[in-house]
Amino acid sequence: MGANFITGTGTDIGKTWLCCALLRHWRAAGLRPAALKPVLSGFDPDAPQASDAGQLLAALEQPVDDRALDAIAPWRYAAALSPDMAAAQERRQVPFDALVAFTRRAAQARGGPLLVEGVGGVMVPLDQVHTVRDWIAAGGLPAVLVAGSYLGSMSHTLTALESLIRADAPVAAIVVNESEGSPVPIELTLDSLLRHVAGIPLVGIRRADPAPGVARLAALLA
Numbered sequence: 001m002g003a004n005f006i007t008g009t010g011t012d013i014g015k016t017w018l019c020c021a022l023l024r025h026w027r028a029a030g031l032r033p034a035a036l037k038p039v040l041s042g043f044d045p046d047a048p049q050a051s052d053a054g055q056l057l058a059a060l061e062q063p064v065d066d067r068a069l070d071a072i073a074p075w076r077y078a079a080a081l082s083p084d085m086a087a088a089q090e091r092r093q094v095p096f097d098a099l100v101a102f103t104r105r106a107a108q109a110r111g112g113p114l115l116v117e118g119v120g121g122v123m124v125p126l127d128q129v130h131t132v133r134d135w136i137a138a139g140g141l142p143a144v145l146v147a148g149s150y151l152g153s154m155s156h157t158l159t160a161l162e163s164l165i166r167a168d169a170p171v172a173a174i175v176v177n178e179s180e181g182s183p184v185p186i187e188l189t190l191d192s193l194l195r196h197v198a199g200i201p202l203v204g205i206r207r208a209d210p211a212p213g214v215a216r217l218a219a220l221l222a
Contacts, residue, residue: 003107003114004172004221005141007132007164009156010121013146014177016052018205019115020059021214022221026113027060029218033113035060036106037073038099039126041119042080051076052117074102084125094126096135103139113221116141122160133167142172144221149189150179158196173201173220180207 008015019035026033035056048054053073054064062068069076075094077086087093103116116139118124118132125131136143143164147157157174164171174197178186190204201220205213 002221003110003116003141005103005116005118005136005139005143006146007118007136007143007160008121008146009148009153009160011124013121013148015117015146016055018144018146018175018177018214018217019117020055021210022113022115022218023056023059025214025218031112033060033115034106034110035072035115035117036103037117037119038102039075039083039094039119040073041077041083041086043073043076043078056117075099082124083119084127087127094130096127096130096138099126099135100138103135103141107139107141122163133163133169136164137167137169140170142170144172144217145174147174147176148179148182149176149184149186150182151184153179153184153189154192157193161197161200171200173203173217175213175217176202176204178205178207 006015006019023033023035037053037056040053043051048069049064053069057064057068077090079086079089083094107114122133123131145160147153176186176189186204186206190202194202203213203217
C-alpha cells in the first residue's frame with residue numbers, strides 16, 4: 001500500500017470526513033494507516049480536537065496534543081482563510097519547498113497506507129506563485145479528487161480534473177460524496193461523470209449508507 005493525496009473541488013466538500021472513514025476502515029481490517037494534514041488554516045489552539053488534524057488523530061486513536069499536531073500538521077494558521085492569506089496575517093508564509101520535502105519523506109517512510117490531506121480545493125493558493133495543484137504535482141502522490149453531487153458540481157469536478165491533468169498530476173480516483181439536500185440524485189451525477197473522466201475510477205459515497213463506497217475506495221487505494 002502506498003500514499004495518496006486527498007484533494008477536492010473546493011472547501012467543505014468532505015475531505016477530512018473521507019480521510020477519517022478510510023483510516024477507520026483500514027484499522028478495522030488490521031492495518032496501521034497514517035495521515036497528514038500538513039497545512040491547516042482556521043486552527044484554534046484552544047480547541048485542537050475540532051480541527052481537521054484533531055479529527056484525523058482521533059480516527060487513528062492517537063492523542064490530540066502538541067507533539068502529535070506538530071508531527072502531522074506542522075504549518076498551522078489561525079485565520080480561516082486560504083493558506084497564503086492566513087499565513088500573511090501572521091507575517092509568515094507557507095514554505096513550499098519544505099512542504100514538498102515533508103510530503104515526500106513521509107511517503108517514503110511508510111510501508112502501510114498514508115493519506116495526505118490537502119487544504120481547500122485544487123487551485124487554492126499556498127503562496128504568491130504556488131497552488132495545491134503544484135504541491136500535488138511536485139509531491140508525486142496520486143490524487144483522490146473529492147467532489148459533491150450538488151447542482152453545479154459537474155463543472156467544478158471536470159474543471160478541477162482538467163487542472164490536475166494539465167499539471168501531469170496523477171489521479172487515482174474521483175469520489176462523489178453525496179451532497180446533503182441536493183436536488184440532483186447521486187446516480188445521475190455518477191452516470192454523467194463516467195462519460196467524461198477517461199477511465200479514472202469513480203466512486204460514489206451515499207450519505208445514507210457510506211460504508212460500501214468507503215470500502216470500494218479503500219480497496220482501490222490498496
